[in-house]
Amino acid sequence: MEDPGNGGHAALVQLQAYLAQMDHAGETRLPAERELSESLGVSRGDLRKALAVLEKDGRIWRHVGRGTFVGSGPVEETIGISEIAGRTNPADVMRARLIIEPEIAREAALHATLSDIASMRQSLVQTREAVTWRQYENIDNLLHRQIAQASRNNVLLGLFDVLNAVRRTVVWGRLRSEGARPPADHHSFGDHERIVEAIAERDLGGAAAAMRLHLQQVERRLIPVREAAE
Amino acid sequence: MEDPGNGGHAALVQLQAYLAQMDHAGETRLPAERELSESLGVSRGDLRKALAVLEKDGRIWRHVGRGTFVGSGPVEETIGISEIAGRTNPADVMRARLIIEPEIAREAALHATLSDIASMRQSLVQTREAVTWRQYENIDNLLHRQIAQASRNNVLLGLFDVLNAVRRTVVWGRLRSEGARPPADHHSFGDHERIVEAIAERDLGGAAAAMRLHLQQVERRLIPVREAAE
DNA sequence: AATTTAACCAATTCGCATATGATTTCCCTT
DNA sequence: AAGGGAAATCATATGCGAATTGGTTAAATT
Incomplete structure (x- = not known):
């Protein structure tokens, strides 16, 4: 026709x-x-x-x-958390944290407001007051997120949230087995205080270094054995 | 009762x-x-x-x-791209790239396989052969992603993908106005080659620095005015 | 007076109808 | 008999309304 x-x-x-x-x-x-x-x-x-x-x-x-x-197609929304977490392992997650978070801390040292710093210091106190491991973890998470938020960059904050969600997905089931043990160790307290202090003093390199050191300590603790020999 | x-x-x-x-x-x-x-x-x-x-x-x-x-809540799957892109701006996206991608390039310099490097070099050639701006952009995207992939860390690769999706969402509609102009400028070619070269030579700091320099050039080009005065 | 019960609100999910691109089938024209 | 177009069919995605659920407020009951 x-x-x-x-x-x-x-x-x-x-x-x-x-x-x-x-x-x-x-x-x-x-x-x-x-x-x-x-x-x-x-x-x-x-x-x-x-x-x-x-x-x-x-x-x-x-x-x-x-x-x-x-155009180049509707934006690819399907990069979901599980998609990333499905094909990786705890070691890579830890490595990524070690690469990303110090730079976020450096940016936080540059852009944090006084209100941001006050919130972080409050979390520091609450960290010490935690009586449960789960409570401690929650506040620890909050503190790290507050640092990302202090970068005053929503993209960095979003990337941090993604990384955090991947981490919690990958290591899920590992922490639950440890039950309700209280956080008797004190090493993270000092780490956290040094990070916040460097941010408060606008010490960019110091904040990045302190965060890197802290994460290395955490990484060391994730290794199952050898803790007694140390 | x-x-x-x-x-x-x-x-x-x-x-x-x-x-x-x-x-x-x-x-x-x-x-x-x-x-x-x-x-x-x-x-x-x-x-x-x-x-x-x-x-x-x-x-x-x-x-x-x-x-x-x-437990600590159902895994937060809803950190979608649009959620991040919805509350940010091109400047923050560029800043995040400037912070993240150099560290990814450094990691790539440490872990890239020979196959990775060969793929990148092939993309370098294809970049020069592009006759359309859209083609150039596609290959440029591919090259940056290959670098992220060369980090051999799927978490970093996933974060890069998220960042890239956010970038394409936020700056959408800006590039389209320039139409079908061929890429007559050559500045990115040298940048890309220096990055790949540093990765091939396992020069960690060099790779990060080259990437940082490249992104700073790109950032400069995104500023609307002043281009003629340069 | 205090607590239980019911009613209402806001946010989320679920199911079904609709819309759309892909594929197959049927029918008409030549 | 063959080719091509129109209709039917399929698989997937969206939109909307009903039902669900935690949060809040008012009424009722003891």
């Missing part, structure tokens, strides 16, 4: 024109294939061929149930 | 017993408050008091519409 013999080339031309017009209007999603084929006066088969060409060229992006979009 | 005067202590005891039994069974979610209060034979008010105690102690986790869970 539709001027056969052109091999669908007319459809491609019309589609490109439509796309340019739409691109100019700022729209990113184009109508459904059924509507568009009728609107452009071409068969759906030809339209799909033209769409396939544009997709292979990277100009559009299609997905079942969602629609067809211009 | 329920033996008044105990101040809800009986509810706490019963709840702890119930929690222990459930914990042993491996379940993580406990029934709704209305059911549980009837099941345990205590008023909802007393049950909520007991739940509040356990929550403050960190043993359970409650959330409206979801339910009550044992």
Whole structure:
């Protein structure tokens, strides 16, 4: 019916024109294939061929149930926590913390407000007052997050949250077995205080170094054996 | 009705017993408050008091519409890209790249395999052969990701992917306006080569420094005005 | 007077209807 | 008989309303 013999080339031309017009209007999603084929006066088969060409060229992006979009596709939302945690191990998580968190601490030393520092110091006190291991862990988590928040950079804070969620996923089931032991060891207290102190004094390198040292201590404690021999 | 005067202590005891039994069974979610209060034979008010105690102690986790869970809460899957991108700006994204990516490059210099380096060098060549800006961007993205992959740490790679997705979300619509201009400038080519070279030579500090320099160049180009005066 | 009970609110999940791109089948034209 | 288009079908994703659930407030009961 539709001027056969052109091999669908007319459809491609019309589609490109439509796309340019739409691109100019700022729209990113184009109508459904059924509507568009009728609107452009071409068969759906030809339209799909033209769409396939544009997709292979990277100009559009299609997905079942969602629609067809211009550009490099709808942002890939599917980098979820479990996706990362599923193909890694505690050692890599610890290594990543050792790489990322000192730099975050350095940035915190540069941008922390007085309110941030006050909150951290309050957490320091609460850390010492914890009577349960779980309580201690919660406050420890909070303190580390407060440091990330003190960077005053929501991207860094978001990355920290992702890293933290991955960590809690990967090592899940390891801490639970230790039960309700109180935190009798005092090594982390000093570490935390040194970090906060360096941030308060705007000592960028000192904050990074203190955080690195602290995480190395934590890493050492994660190694199962040898603790007695030390 | 329920033996008044105990101040809800009986509810706490019963709840702890119930929690222990459930914990042993491996379940993580406990029934709704209305059911549980009837099941345990205590008023909802007393049950909520007991739940509040356990929550403050960190043993359970409650959330409206979801339910009550044992442990440190259901793994927070909802740190999605849009959640981060929604409350930030291009400057913070650039700053985060400037902080994170050099450290990733340093790690890559330490762990990259020969295969990794070969892939990167191939991307270098392809970068120079790109005839479209979109093509160039794609290969540039690929190269940066290859560097993250060369760290041989899936957590770092995942964090890079998140950061990259946030970047593409935040700056979306800015690059599109420049249309189909071919990449006539050559400054990034040298940057990229220096980074890959440093990684190949296992020069940790050099790789980080080269990456930092490269990103600073990119940041400079993102500033809208002043480009002609340079 | 105090606590239980019920009612209501806000946030979340669940199920079903709808929308969409992919695929197959059928039918008409030539 | 063959080719191509139109319709039917499938698999996946979204939207919306009902039901669920923790949090809060008011009424009722003892």
